[in-house]
Amino acid sequence: MDDRRSSAGLTGLLGTWGVTRLALLLCVFKVYVFPGPDVTTDVSVIYRGWYDVLSTGTFPVDDVTWQYPPAAALAILSPGLLPFLDYASAFFVLALLADLAVLVLLLHAGRSPRGARVWVAGVPLLGPTVYARYDLMVTAVAVAALLAGVRHPRVMGALVGLGALLKVWPVLLLAGAVRRRAWGAAAVTVGGLSALFAVASPGAFAFLSSQRDRGTEVESLGALVFHVARHFGWSGEVLLHYGSVEFLGPHVGVVSDAALGLTAAAFGWLLLWRLRAGRFAPHTLADAAFTAVLLFTVTSRVISPQYLVWLVGLAAVCRCSRESRMGPPTALVLAASLVTVLEFPVWFGHVVASDPLGLTLLFLRNGLLAAAAVTAAVRLWRSTVPHADAPSAGPARAAARTKGTPVSS
Numbered sequence: 001m002d003d004r005r006s007s008a009g010l011t012g013l014l015g016t017w018g019v020t021r022l023a024l025l026l027c028v029f030k031v032y033v034f035p036g037p038d039v040t041t042d043v044s045v046i047y048r049g050w051y052d053v054l055s056t057g058t059f060p061v062d063d064v065t066w067q068y069p070p071a072a073a074l075a076i077l078s079p080g081l082l083p084f085l086d087y088a089s090a091f092f093v094l095a096l097l098a099d100l101a102v103l104v105l106l107l108h109a110g111r112s113p114r115g116a117r118v119w120v121a122g123v124p125l126l127g128p129t130v131y132a133r134y135d136l137m138v139t140a141v142a143v144a145a146l147l148a149g150v151r152h153p154r155v156m157g158a159l160v161g162l163g164a165l166l167k168v169w170p171v172l173l174l175a176g177a178v179r180r181r182a183w184g185a186a187a188v189t190v191g192g193l194s195a196l197f198a199v200a201s202p203g204a205f206a207f208l209s210s211q212r213d214r215g216t217e218v219e220s221l222g223a224l225v226f227h228v229a230r231h232f233g234w235s236g237e238v239l240l241h242y243g244s245v246e247f248l249g250p251h252v253g254v255v256s257d258a259a260l261g262l263t264a265a266a267f268g269w270l271l272l273w274r275l276r277a278g279r280f281a282p283h284t285l286a287d288a289a290f291t292a293v294l295l296f297t298v299t300s301r302v303i304s305p306q307y308l309v310w311l312v313g314l315a316a317v318c319r320c321s322r323e324s325r326m327g328p329p330t331a332l333v334l335a336a337s338l339v340t341v342l343e344f345p346v347w348f349g350h351v352v353a354s355d356p357l358g359l360t361l362l363f364l365r366n367g368l369l370a371a372a373a374v375t376a377a378v379r380l381w382r383s384t385v386p387h388a389d390a391p392s393a394g395p396a397r398a399a400a401r402t403k404g405t406p407v408s409s
Contacts, residue, residue, distance in 0.1 A: 009113060013120055017103055020124040021096060027128035028092045036345025039129045044088040046243070047134075050076045051087060061203035065243030070197035070204040071165035075134040095131040098140040099123060105140075106316055109147040115320030122312035122334050126305060127341035133306040138167045139313040145173055146289055146317045149182065150282045157185025165193050169293060169310060175270055176288025178280050215239075215246035215256065217302040218351060219343065221366045222255040223247055227354040238352055244302060245352060255301075262299035269377065270295070277384040283321035284384055290314040290326055291376040294333075298373045303366070305344045308337045311372075325379040332372035339365040 027034045046065060053060040054073045060066045079090035106116040123130055130136055145159035156177070163170025164186070174183060197204040216222050218238060226234060226247040236249020270292055277284075293314055297307055311333045318326040343351050343361040350358035 010107075013113065013116060017100075017120045020120065021099060024124060024128055024131050025092065025096065028131045029089070034128050034345065036348050039127075039132045039345050040088060043091050043132050047076055047091065048087045051079070055080075057201055059201055059203035059206060061206040067207050067242065069165045069168055069207060070201065071162060071193060072134070072167065073197075073201070075137050075166060078137075092131050095134075095136050098137045099131075102140050102143050102313060102316075105143055105147055106320060109320055112320060112322050115316040115318070118319050118330060118334070119312065119316040122316070122337055123309065125334065125337040125341060126308055126312075127345065129305050129341070129345065130309050133304075133309075135167065135306040135309050138163055138170065139309050141166065142170045142173060142289075142310070143313045143317055145170065146286050146314070147320075149173075149177065149285045153177070153179040153182035154185040157182040157187075158189045161186040161189025161193065164190055165197075169296065172292040172296060173289040175274070175292035176280070176285045214242050214301065215248040215252050216259070217304070218245045218247060219305070219362065219365075220259070220301050220303045221298060221370065222259045222301055224359075224362060224366065225255055226252070227359055227362065230354045244304065259299055259301040263296060266292075266295035266299050273377075273381060273385070276381075278386045279384045281323060281383075283318070283324045284380075286314065286317045286321070287324055287326050287376075287380050287383070290318050290329070291373070291380045294329065294369070294373040294376050298366075298369050303369070305340050308333070308340050312337060325383045326376060329372040329376040329379070332368050332375065336365050336368035336372065339368065 023032075026032045028040050030040070050060050050063070050066060053063075054077055059070070059073065078094055079085070079087050082090035082093060085093065102119055103116060106119055107113070109115075123136075141159055141163040145156045145163060148159065149156035156173075160170050160173050160182070163173070171186070174186060177183060194205075216226065218227075226236060226249075230236075234250070236247055236252060238245060239248055240246075241248060273288075290311070293310055297303060297311065300307075315326060315330040315333050318324040319330055339361060343358070343365055347357060347361060351362060352358070
């Protein structure tokens, strides 16, 4: 009976994945026109333009919208693997394959099917944007890294290093890594690939200085200040700037600096947590990574819709373990994903206009993300940091922390 139920559950899960992904493909191939601005132009125009430049062996350093680490070139060039398709079509097919790869990894690694369910349900909540950005490919690398982490720390480190050179944020997956082999492999991978890119391609690290003059992106937490201020005479404006729609004008620099300050505070909290944590179970690696990425996403001066796929992927890895404490934050992220597709692309015009509907959507989405970040941080702390009045385990606890083995309180 249990085998029949398991088989039926797997069939239903795969069927749901097939139906929802077909719907996403119909949207990006424009068989069905999804409401709001066309999200596929990033692929057909911007990515395609970068492809032409990268194919010559150099980086598009003269394009202010290129703000990515050097390995991002691999994702942009990847549609060349399918020469029988046009660039955009090939990109969408590769995004689908990356999506499928994550599902297979989750089904293979999880003791619980809840992780795969989170992925199957969470990705379509974000709408066609998820197939029209290369973030899904980066998320696939991050998921593979976390799932490898407990048993194969060097593999995890190598994948984290690759992910960091794809889009920086995967370096946060090391937040809960206690084995030096993971850190060492990540450092070697980053160093080796960086040297290779620096020698082979001019402008590989131009991205490091490409965002100095950015404003505050209209969907970020800090942008809520200006959305409200516009109703009280704020004299700034909303412009397409550095590839995204941003607020520019009086006091934007102050809010952007405040966002950086919050990011620094998040880093400080993570450092304090690592110093205080004494119980590292196998699921702590994923729980810590999910919490770290949540904190840095919420405090960023840019919260693009595709960032949510990072969180959905990491939440899915957390839910593969029955012992994970990240159930409530996962639910909040899924709710935020549903609101995200409404604020972009469906009603993005209302967001840009700062009208009541746009304000409501942004307050709701960003509020859900902030609540998820705080909830995840509290749960991570309580599950790993011994109580102040608990007896110390002394050298045994320190040794267990180094080896990454579970420690009882």
